[in-house]
Amino acid sequence: MKIATCMQLPLFLCLFPFISLASQLNTNHQEILNCLVTNSTSLSEVTYAPTNSSYTSILEFSIINLRFAKPETPKPLVIVTPREESQIQTVIHCCQKHEIQMRIRGAGHDFEGLSFVSHVPFVLLDMINLRHIDVDPVAATATIQSGATAGEVYYAVAQKSKTLGFMGPTFATVGVTGFIGSGGYGNLRRKYGLAADNVIDARIMDANGNILDRESMGEDLFWAIRGGGPSSFGVILSWKLKLVSVPETVTTFTVKRTIEQNVTEIVHRWQTIAPNLPRDAEIRVNAYPTKDVSNSRPGDDTTVVIEFVGTYLGTIDKLVPMMQERFPELNLVKEDCSEVSYTQSALDFPLNLPKRPPEVLLERSAFKLPMKIKSGHVTSPMSKEGLQGMWDMVLKFPYGTYIVLTSFGGRMDEISESAIPYPHRPGVLYMVFLRVRTSEDTTAPFTWIRSFYSYLAPYVVSPRTAFASSVDLDLGVNNQSGVTSYTQASKWGKVYFKNNFDRLVHIKSKVDPNNFFRHEQSIPPL
Numbered sequence: 001m002k003i004a005t006c007m008q009l010p011l012f013l014c015l016f017p018f019i020s021l022a023s024q025l026n027t028n029h030q031e032i033l034n035c036l037v038t039n040s041t042s043l044s045e046v047t048y049a050p051t052n053s054s055y056t057s058i059l060e061f062s063i064i065n066l067r068f069a070k071p072e073t074p075k076p077l078v079i080v081t082p083r084e085e086s087q088i089q090t091v092i093h094c095c096q097k098h099e100i101q102m103r104i105r106g107a108g109h110d111f112e113g114l115s116f117v118s119h120v121p122f123v124l125l126d127m128i129n130l131r132h133i134d135v136d137p138v139a140a141t142a143t144i145q146s147g148a149t150a151g152e153v154y155y156a157v158a159q160k161s162k163t164l165g166f167m168g169p170t171f172a173t174v175g176v177t178g179f180i181g182s183g184g185y186g187n188l189r190r191k192y193g194l195a196a197d198n199v200i201d202a203r204i205m206d207a208n209g210n211i212l213d214r215e216s217m218g219e220d221l222f223w224a225i226r227g228g229g230p231s232s233f234g235v236i237l238s239w240k241l242k243l244v245s246v247p248e249t250v251t252t253f254t255v256k257r258t259i260e261q262n263v264t265e266i267v268h269r270w271q272t273i274a275p276n277l278p279r280d281a282e283i284r285v286n287a288y289p290t291k292d293v294s295n296s297r298p299g300d301d302t303t304v305v306i307e308f309v310g311t312y313l314g315t316i317d318k319l320v321p322m323m324q325e326r327f328p329e330l331n332l333v334k335e336d337c338s339e340v341s342y343t344q345s346a347l348d349f350p351l352n353l354p355k356r357p358p359e360v361l362l363e364r365s366a367f368k369l370p371m372k373i374k375s376g377h378v379t380s381p382m383s384k385e386g387l388q389g390m391w392d393m394v395l396k397f398p399y400g401t402y403i404v405l406t407s408f409g410g411r412m413d414e415i416s417e418s419a420i421p422y423p424h425r426p427g428v429l430y431m432v433f434l435r436v437r438t439s440e441d442t443t444a445p446f447t448w449i450r451s452f453y454s455y456l457a458p459y460v461v462s463p464r465t466a467f468a469s470s471v472d473l474d475l476g477v478n479n480q481s482g483v484t485s486y487t488q489a490s491k492w493g494k495v496y497f498k499n500n501f502d503r504l505v506h507i508k509s510k511v512d513p514n515n516f517f518r519h520e521q522s523i524p525p526l
Contacts, residue, residue: 035094039090062105062128063368067113076123080126081129135161144238145237146175149176162341166243167193180239181230183196191411199239207511207516227421255331258303258306266306274430279410289303372438405432407429421497422497476492
């Protein structure tokens with residue numbers, strides 16, 4: 001069996017002896033299967049051992065980061081795809097009885113594979129079958145089971161109303177629970193805040209198999225699961241969200257420039273203009289390498305494309321004059337814009353598919369590639385020299401690299417850092433997201449992204465921060481024995497949650513003192 005290098009595997013797999021697939025499957029394999037089937041006869045229909053012909057397809061279907069779809073990646077002893085909540089209670093009982101870890105997977109957009117990979121024997125609880133959505137257009141609410149994707153919610157809301165919106169992500173295949181559980185920022189962040197800000201109730205199953213709603217779980221736990229990583233505290237069964245008002249016509253736009261077209265000056269202006277635009281407007285910046293067909297730089301046919309991609313809750317004839325007044329450097333014109341419904345904008349923004357039928361939102365298959373990611377936050381505008389240095393970093397490694405700068409401001413400035421666990425609020429101009437495509441036969445992508453991360457140090461918040469959804473095990477990991485010191489976990493916990501990490505630890509100590517729900521970056525008990 002080929003053994004991967006530490007650069008090719010997540011950091012936590014390099015900290016412990018490598019456990020082969022064969023030894024995993026032999027460890028308590030039959031015991032856990034017997035327990036599941038004995039305690040719930042219906043589980044036999046939704047339990048998949050490695051000998052089952054569907055095991056591999058079920059495991060790989062929801063893996064988005066192909067770094068974790070390799071033969072040598074540790075696999076679960078069994079996969080359970082429950083159709084009833086009582087089946088989850090049995091899985092929890094059997095895992096505790098046989099001291100087996102349980103990982104919980106939604107849609108698989110976990111960048112470090114924490115929801116479906118472990119270095120110790122584990123059971124995978126895959127929530128894919130629990131994805132019912134109930135939309136109440138009169139009350140303007142949606143009750144969503146935890147296995148649903150954002151696209152399924154967008155679609156369900158659109159069937160009931162043209163003027164209600166789900167505050168979802170820009171990628172429709174993202175799982176709702178992972179999205180909300182880490183805060184949940186999308187195109188409406190500047191208008192309404194985060195998805196987690198608009199949760200009005202939730203149902204969760206604790207380590208004892210009890211099902212709790214907001215009233216019975218208490219406000220502390222309800223606070224924790226809305227941005228603090230819900231898999232640290234239990235199994236989310238469903239969310240109840242407040243839907244928000246959107247117009248029937250939404251405008252999306254994309255303006256492309258290259259670094260030869262004075263784009264550094266435009267991005268420099270964007271840093272302070274975008275966070276202060278009217279709340280109906282938002283603009284992100286995407287940067288990536290491409291071939292320069294103009295051959296404007298002799299001897300080098302690679303350049304960096306900068307995309308200004310935005311959404312406006314209104315029509316083109318209102319957007320363009322406003323942008324010409326507020327951001328004339330961008331030179332936005334009508335030809336750059338498309339008028340669509342809010343639901344169609346969920347297709348147009350990330351996928352450039354405004355003319356595809358909305359049923360595309362129901363497709364759970366996603367764009368997959370092996371990748372490594374990092375993130376950070378900017379509170380003071382980067383200098384032009386700093387921005388130029390970013391483009392130079394891209395040109396140093398023009399192989400599947402991608403940068404996204406996401407503007408904040410608006411409603412995000414008005415919500416305190418402690419309102420929910422997600423703390424990156426007042427004063428943040430934008431978030432930086434770095435992604436690189438990785439390769440099995442070289443460590444260069446990992447070296448490049450870590451070098452880029454170091455380059456950004458003078459320009460981002462200090463002490464450094466990161467978005468919890470952009471999981472990065474370089475920041476630190478827990479001991480998987482179940483015993484992790486507060487000091488050890490603070491290395492990554494303070495980066496994601498700042499001072500909110502302390503409250504999360506205290507809540508974890510109350511609701512799951514034995515640390516049943518754990519992974520390499522789960523909230524530990526004291």
